[in-house]
Amino acid sequence: MTNFIVWVVWVLAALALLSSGIAVVLFQNPFYSALALIGNLASLAVLYLLLAAEFVAAAQVLVYAGAVVVMFLFVIAYLGGRADAPWAGKPSPQSLAAIVAAAAIAVEIVVVIALKAGDQLSTPAQIEDSFGTPAEIGRLFLGDHLLAFEVTSIVLLVAAVGGVILRSAVPRESRS
Amino acid sequence: MPGPGVAAYLILSVILFATGAFGVLIRRSPLIVLLALEIMLNAGNLALIAFARQTGTGTGQIFALTVMVVAAAEAVVGLGLIVAVSRRHVALDVDKLTTLRG
Numbered sequence: 001m002t003n004f005i006v007w008v009v010w011v012l013a014a015l016a017l018l019s020s021g022i023a024v025v026l027f028q029n030p031f032y033s034a035l036a037l038i039g040n041l042a043s044l045a046v047l048y049l050l051l052a053a054e055f056v057a058a059a060q061v062l063v064y065a066g067a068v069v070v071m072f073l074f075v076i077a078y079l080g081g082r083a084d085a086p087w088a089g090k091p092s093p094q095s096l097a098a099i100v101a102a103a104a105i106a107v108e109i110v111v112v113i114a115l116k117a118g119d120q121l122s123t124p125a126q127i128e129d130s131f132g133t134p135a136e137i138g139r140l141f142l143g144d145h146l147l148a149f150e151v152t153s154i155v156l157l158v159a160a161v162g163g164v165i166l167r168s169a170v171p172r173e174s175r176s
Numbered sequence: 177m178p179g180p181g182v183a184a185y186l187i188l189s190v191i192l193f194a195t196g197a198f199g200v201l202i203r204r205s206p207l208i209v210l211l212a213l214e215i216m217l218n219a220g221n222l223a224l225i226a227f228a229r230q231t232g233t234g235t236g237q238i239f240a241l242t243v244m245v246v247a248a249a250e251a252v253v254g255l256g257l258i259v260a261v262s263r264r265h266v267a268l269d270v271d272k273l274t275t276l277r278g
Contacts, residue, residue, distance in 0.1 A: 003178060003179045006179045006180065007179065007180060007273070009231060010179075010180045010184070014188050016190070017188065017192060017193065018191060018195070021192050021195045021196070021215050023193055023272050024211050024212065024215060025197065025198060025199035025202070025203070025207075025208075025212055027197075027217075030205060030207045030208055030211075033207075033208050033211050037211050037214065037215070040215065040218070043257050044218055044221075044222060047185065048222075048225055050179075050180070051185065051225050051228070051229040052229055053225045053228065053229070053237050053238070053240075055241075056221075056225060056237050056240050056241060056244075059241060059244060060244070063244055063248060064214075064244070064247075064248075066216075067248065068247070068248055068251050071207060071252070071255060072207070072210070072211065072251070072255065075206060075255045075258065075259060078259065079207070079258070079259070079262050079268070081218060086182065090220065094201075094202070095202050097201075098201035098202040099197055099198065101197070101198075101266055102194045102195070102197045102198035102201065102203055103194065105194055105197050106191065106193070106194035107195065108188050108191055109190045110187070113186060113190075118250060119214065119231065120187070121181060124181065124182060124227075124229055124230050124231060124232075125207070125231055125232030126233050131232070132234070132237060133235065136234055137238070137241070138239060139232065140234045140235070140237075140238050141238060142243075144235075145235070145238045147240050149240065152242055152245045155245060155249050156248075156249060158245075158246060158249070159248070159249030159250075159252045159253055160252070162252070162256065163252040163253060163255075163256045166253065166256030166257060166259070166260050167256050167259055167260070168178070171224060171260045
Protein backbone atom coordinates (compact mmCIF):
# COMPACT_ATOMS: atom_id res chain seq x y z
CA MET A 1 0.00 0.00 0.00
CA THR A 2 2.84 2.43 0.83
CA ASN A 3 4.46 1.52 -2.47
CA PHE A 4 1.23 2.32 -4.30
CA ILE A 5 1.19 5.80 -2.75
CA VAL A 6 4.88 6.20 -3.65
CA TRP A 7 4.09 5.29 -7.27
CA VAL A 8 1.19 7.75 -7.40
CA VAL A 9 3.39 10.56 -6.06
CA TRP A 10 6.19 9.53 -8.42
CA VAL A 11 3.96 9.57 -11.50
CA LEU A 12 2.46 12.95 -10.57
CA ALA A 13 5.90 14.47 -9.89
CA ALA A 14 7.31 12.97 -13.11
CA LEU A 15 4.46 14.38 -15.20
CA ALA A 16 4.86 17.80 -13.58
CA LEU A 17 8.64 17.62 -14.09
CA LEU A 18 8.50 16.79 -17.79
CA SER A 19 5.63 19.11 -18.67
CA SER A 20 7.18 22.07 -16.86
CA GLY A 21 10.56 21.30 -18.45
CA ILE A 22 8.99 21.35 -21.91
CA ALA A 23 7.12 24.52 -20.94
CA VAL A 24 10.40 26.27 -20.02
CA VAL A 25 11.76 25.50 -23.47
CA LEU A 26 8.60 26.30 -25.44
CA PHE A 27 7.19 29.45 -23.80
CA GLN A 28 7.88 32.52 -25.92
CA ASN A 29 7.87 34.95 -22.99
CA PRO A 30 11.00 34.49 -20.82
CA PHE A 31 8.99 35.52 -17.75
CA TYR A 32 6.68 32.51 -18.15
CA SER A 33 9.71 30.29 -18.77
CA ALA A 34 11.26 31.34 -15.46
CA LEU A 35 7.94 30.71 -13.68
CA ALA A 36 7.72 27.25 -15.27
CA LEU A 37 11.25 26.57 -14.01
CA ILE A 38 9.93 27.01 -10.44
CA GLY A 39 7.43 24.19 -11.07
CA ASN A 40 10.22 22.09 -12.55
CA LEU A 41 12.42 22.61 -9.47
CA ALA A 42 9.58 21.96 -7.03
CA SER A 43 8.67 18.63 -8.67
CA LEU A 44 12.36 17.70 -8.64
CA ALA A 45 12.38 18.39 -4.89
CA VAL A 46 9.46 15.94 -4.49
CA LEU A 47 11.48 13.29 -6.36
CA TYR A 48 14.48 13.98 -4.11
CA LEU A 49 12.27 13.38 -1.09
CA LEU A 50 11.21 10.03 -2.55
CA LEU A 51 14.92 9.20 -2.92
CA ALA A 52 15.53 9.90 0.80
CA ALA A 53 17.48 13.10 0.12
CA GLU A 54 15.72 15.46 2.53
CA PHE A 55 18.51 17.98 2.85
CA VAL A 56 19.10 18.22 -0.90
CA ALA A 57 15.36 18.71 -1.45
CA ALA A 58 15.28 21.57 1.06
CA ALA A 59 18.40 23.13 -0.44
CA GLN A 60 16.88 22.78 -3.90
CA VAL A 61 13.78 24.75 -2.91
CA LEU A 62 15.75 27.37 -0.96
CA VAL A 63 18.67 27.90 -3.34
CA TYR A 64 16.97 27.42 -6.68
CA ALA A 65 13.34 28.43 -6.32
CA GLY A 66 14.20 30.96 -3.62
CA ALA A 67 17.34 32.60 -4.96
CA VAL A 68 18.34 31.67 -8.50
CA VAL A 69 14.88 31.98 -10.06
CA VAL A 70 14.24 35.26 -8.26
CA MET A 71 17.49 36.57 -9.73
CA PHE A 72 16.36 35.40 -13.17
CA LEU A 73 13.02 37.16 -12.72
CA PHE A 74 14.77 40.39 -11.68
CA VAL A 75 16.98 40.33 -14.77
CA ILE A 76 14.05 39.50 -17.05
CA ALA A 77 12.05 42.36 -15.55
CA TYR A 78 15.06 44.68 -15.94
CA LEU A 79 15.59 43.78 -19.57
CA GLY A 80 11.85 43.81 -20.32
CA GLY A 81 10.77 40.27 -21.21
CA ARG A 82 11.13 40.36 -24.95
CA ALA A 83 9.41 37.43 -26.62
CA ASP A 84 11.30 35.55 -29.25
CA ALA A 85 9.35 33.18 -31.46
CA PRO A 86 11.53 30.32 -32.63
CA TRP A 87 8.60 28.54 -34.29
CA ALA A 88 7.25 31.40 -36.38
CA GLY A 89 6.99 30.38 -40.01
CA LYS A 90 8.16 27.06 -41.35
CA PRO A 91 10.68 24.95 -39.39
CA SER A 92 14.23 25.98 -40.12
CA PRO A 93 17.06 23.48 -40.73
CA GLN A 94 18.54 24.60 -37.41
CA SER A 95 15.48 23.55 -35.41
CA LEU A 96 15.30 20.18 -37.19
CA ALA A 97 18.99 19.63 -36.42
CA ALA A 98 18.32 20.58 -32.77
CA ILE A 99 15.56 17.95 -32.52
CA VAL A 100 17.83 15.30 -34.05
CA ALA A 101 20.74 16.25 -31.77
CA ALA A 102 18.61 16.19 -28.59
CA ALA A 103 17.12 12.80 -29.53
CA ALA A 104 20.61 11.48 -30.30
CA ILE A 105 21.86 12.56 -26.85
CA ALA A 106 18.91 10.82 -25.17
CA VAL A 107 19.38 7.58 -27.12
CA GLU A 108 23.12 7.65 -26.53
CA ILE A 109 22.77 8.00 -22.74
CA VAL A 110 20.15 5.23 -22.57
CA VAL A 111 22.31 2.86 -24.63
CA VAL A 112 25.44 3.53 -22.58
CA ILE A 113 23.62 3.06 -19.26
CA ALA A 114 21.90 -0.11 -20.48
CA LEU A 115 25.20 -1.57 -21.72
CA LYS A 116 27.20 -0.67 -18.63
CA ALA A 117 24.68 -1.27 -15.86
CA GLY A 118 22.94 -4.45 -16.96
CA ASP A 119 20.94 -5.83 -14.04
CA GLN A 120 22.81 -3.97 -11.28
CA LEU A 121 20.04 -1.37 -11.15
CA SER A 122 17.31 -3.65 -9.86
CA THR A 123 17.65 -3.65 -6.05
CA PRO A 124 18.38 -0.45 -4.11
CA ALA A 125 20.65 -0.70 -1.08
CA GLN A 126 19.30 -0.85 2.47
CA ILE A 127 19.67 2.58 4.10
CA GLU A 128 19.46 3.77 7.66
CA ASP A 129 17.08 6.44 8.89
CA SER A 130 19.91 8.99 9.05
CA PHE A 131 20.55 8.75 5.28
CA GLY A 132 20.21 12.19 3.67
CA THR A 133 19.56 14.12 6.88
CA PRO A 134 21.39 17.42 7.50
CA ALA A 135 23.49 15.73 10.20
CA GLU A 136 24.69 13.06 7.80
CA ILE A 137 25.38 15.57 5.01
CA GLY A 138 27.31 17.77 7.42
CA ARG A 139 29.36 14.81 8.65
CA LEU A 140 30.24 13.91 5.06
CA PHE A 141 31.02 17.51 4.07
CA LEU A 142 33.33 18.14 7.03
CA GLY A 143 34.86 14.67 6.88
CA ASP A 144 35.41 12.86 3.61
CA HIS A 145 34.59 15.80 1.35
CA LEU A 146 36.25 18.69 3.14
CA LEU A 147 38.19 19.73 0.02
CA ALA A 148 34.96 20.01 -2.02
CA PHE A 149 33.45 22.09 0.79
CA GLU A 150 36.37 24.54 0.81
CA VAL A 151 36.57 24.78 -2.98
CA THR A 152 32.82 25.52 -2.97
CA SER A 153 33.39 28.58 -0.80
CA ILE A 154 36.09 29.85 -3.18
CA VAL A 155 33.77 29.31 -6.17
CA LEU A 156 31.02 31.30 -4.46
CA LEU A 157 33.44 34.11 -3.58
CA VAL A 158 34.71 34.32 -7.17
CA ALA A 159 31.14 34.33 -8.51
CA ALA A 160 30.09 37.11 -6.12
CA VAL A 161 33.10 39.28 -7.06
CA GLY A 162 32.56 38.54 -10.77
CA GLY A 163 28.89 39.47 -10.56
CA VAL A 164 29.69 42.80 -8.91
CA ILE A 165 32.41 43.61 -11.46
CA LEU A 166 30.24 42.66 -14.45
CA ARG A 167 27.29 44.72 -13.29
CA SER A 168 29.29 47.80 -12.35
CA ALA A 169 31.13 47.98 -15.67
CA VAL A 170 30.27 51.25 -17.44
CA PRO A 171 29.98 51.29 -21.24
CA ARG A 172 33.02 52.91 -22.86
CA GLU A 173 31.21 55.76 -24.59
CA SER A 174 29.61 57.09 -21.37
CA ARG A 175 32.92 57.33 -19.48
CA SER A 176 34.33 60.81 -19.06
CA MET B 177 4.77 -4.28 -5.59
CA PRO B 178 8.19 -2.58 -5.41
CA GLY B 179 8.51 1.19 -5.49
CA PRO B 180 10.04 3.05 -8.44
CA GLY B 181 13.57 1.78 -8.96
CA VAL B 182 16.64 3.72 -9.98
CA ALA B 183 16.01 2.89 -13.66
CA ALA B 184 12.73 4.86 -13.59
CA TYR B 185 14.55 7.91 -12.19
CA LEU B 186 17.31 7.54 -14.77
CA ILE B 187 14.83 7.48 -17.66
CA LEU B 188 13.21 10.62 -16.26
CA SER B 189 16.62 12.24 -15.94
CA VAL B 190 17.57 11.38 -19.54
CA ILE B 191 14.33 12.84 -20.91
CA LEU B 192 14.82 15.99 -18.86
CA PHE B 193 18.43 16.33 -20.03
CA ALA B 194 17.37 15.96 -23.67
CA THR B 195 14.68 18.61 -23.14
CA GLY B 196 17.27 21.00 -21.75
CA ALA B 197 19.71 20.26 -24.57
CA PHE B 198 16.95 20.90 -27.10
CA GLY B 199 16.20 24.23 -25.45
CA VAL B 200 19.88 25.26 -25.50
CA LEU B 201 20.09 24.40 -29.19
CA ILE B 202 16.86 25.97 -30.40
CA ARG B 203 16.32 29.15 -28.39
CA ARG B 204 17.97 32.39 -29.43
CA SER B 205 17.36 34.44 -26.30
CA PRO B 206 20.38 33.99 -23.97
CA LEU B 207 18.08 34.19 -20.94
CA ILE B 208 16.18 31.08 -21.98
CA VAL B 209 19.42 29.35 -22.95
CA LEU B 210 20.52 29.86 -19.32
CA LEU B 211 17.19 28.50 -18.03
CA ALA B 212 17.57 25.42 -20.23
CA LEU B 213 21.12 24.99 -18.92
CA GLU B 214 19.70 24.90 -15.40
CA ILE B 215 17.35 22.14 -16.53
CA MET B 216 20.30 20.12 -17.85
CA LEU B 217 22.22 20.55 -14.58
CA ASN B 218 19.16 19.48 -12.61
CA ALA B 219 18.77 16.37 -14.76
CA GLY B 220 22.34 15.47 -13.84
CA ASN B 221 21.52 16.10 -10.18
CA LEU B 222 18.53 13.76 -10.35
CA ALA B 223 20.72 10.97 -11.74
CA LEU B 224 23.35 11.58 -9.03
CA ILE B 225 20.78 11.39 -6.24
CA ALA B 226 19.17 8.29 -7.75
CA PHE B 227 22.58 6.60 -7.79
CA ALA B 228 23.24 7.75 -4.21
CA ARG B 229 20.00 6.02 -3.14
CA GLN B 230 20.97 2.94 -5.16
CA THR B 231 24.43 2.53 -3.61
CA GLY B 232 23.38 3.66 -0.14
CA THR B 233 26.28 6.13 0.20
CA GLY B 234 25.89 9.87 0.67
CA THR B 235 28.60 10.84 -1.81
CA GLY B 236 26.13 11.35 -4.66
CA GLN B 237 24.16 13.83 -2.55
CA ILE B 238 27.37 15.74 -1.75
CA PHE B 239 28.12 15.85 -5.46
CA ALA B 240 24.58 17.10 -6.19
CA LEU B 241 24.95 19.91 -3.64
CA THR B 242 28.26 20.93 -5.23
CA VAL B 243 26.62 20.96 -8.67
CA MET B 244 23.91 23.19 -7.20
CA VAL B 245 26.53 25.68 -5.99
CA VAL B 246 28.25 25.69 -9.39
CA ALA B 247 24.87 26.23 -11.08
CA ALA B 248 24.14 29.21 -8.84
CA ALA B 249 27.57 30.70 -9.61
CA GLU B 250 27.04 30.09 -13.32
CA ALA B 251 23.66 31.85 -13.19
CA VAL B 252 25.22 34.88 -11.46
CA VAL B 253 28.01 35.24 -14.02
CA GLY B 254 25.77 34.43 -16.99
CA LEU B 255 23.11 36.96 -15.99
CA GLY B 256 25.85 39.54 -15.34
CA LEU B 257 27.14 38.99 -18.86
CA ILE B 258 23.63 39.32 -20.32
CA VAL B 259 23.07 42.61 -18.46
CA ALA B 260 26.48 43.88 -19.58
CA VAL B 261 25.66 42.97 -23.20
CA SER B 262 22.25 44.65 -23.07
CA ARG B 263 23.83 47.86 -21.69
CA ARG B 264 25.84 48.13 -24.89
CA HIS B 265 22.56 48.08 -26.87
CA VAL B 266 23.49 44.91 -28.68
CA ALA B 267 20.63 42.63 -29.73
CA LEU B 268 20.09 39.82 -27.19
CA ASP B 269 20.34 37.01 -29.72
CA VAL B 270 22.93 34.26 -29.44
CA ASP B 271 23.10 34.04 -33.24
CA LYS B 272 24.14 37.69 -33.48
CA LEU B 273 26.60 37.78 -30.57
CA THR B 274 29.53 36.66 -32.66
CA THR B 275 32.26 39.11 -31.65
CA LEU B 276 33.70 39.68 -28.20
CA ARG B 277 34.78 43.31 -28.65
CA GLY B 278 32.59 45.83 -30.29
